[in-house]
Amino acid sequence: MLMNETIGPLVGFVHADDLPWVNAGPVGLQVLRVSPDTWVVRNRFKAPFQLPRHKHTGSVHAYTFSGRWRYAEYGIDYVAGTFIHEPPGSVHTLMIEEDSDILFIIEGAFIEYDADGAISSVVDGESTLNAYFALCDAAGVPRPEGILR
Structure with missing residues (x-):
């Protein structure tokens, strides 16, 4: 971590334009x-x-930049400009109603269930980062170095 003796740890940052889709x-x-x-x-x-x-x-925490989506269990449409907070333990099914652009800030992991209610996978930050790098590799896109850790 970079430090400045006067102000303490420096603020980490990344510009979205420097990270591939x-x-x-x-x-x-x-x-x-x-x-x-x-x-x-x-x-x-x-x-x-x-x-x-x-x-x-x-x-x-999630912020919707564009589109419309919902959780099947709640019946509420989240549209552009909507900010939501999900408490720990939330269980739901995300449904995209219109093409959507959403920022998610996720603490911990999420546990996916199959149709019978059995755990089918566990997704966390590290597994998502590994998948992101694999998708970069498959697309011939250089792995970005600016992701905050």
Whole structure:
């Protein structure tokens, strides 16, 4: 960590234009930060799209830049300009109603469930970063060095 004796630790930053977008099917992914407890991603979803039902182990904050999406269980549309907070333990099914651009700040991991309610996968910051790098490699895009840690 960089330090300045007068002001303490320097503020980490990354400019989104310096990080590539990669696609995993209908989902564009840009990873902005990964630490042991928090990860920040921006997703561009093509509608219609649905994530499997999942549970968050920590809080999630999200900001919608464009589009319209919802959680199947709640019946509320989140449109451009909407900021949400999900408490730890939230269980839901994300549904993209219109092409959407959303920033997620995720604490902990999320646990995906299959149709029978069994755990099908666990996704955290490190696994997301590894997937992002693999998608960069597959697309022939250099792995970015500016992701905050």
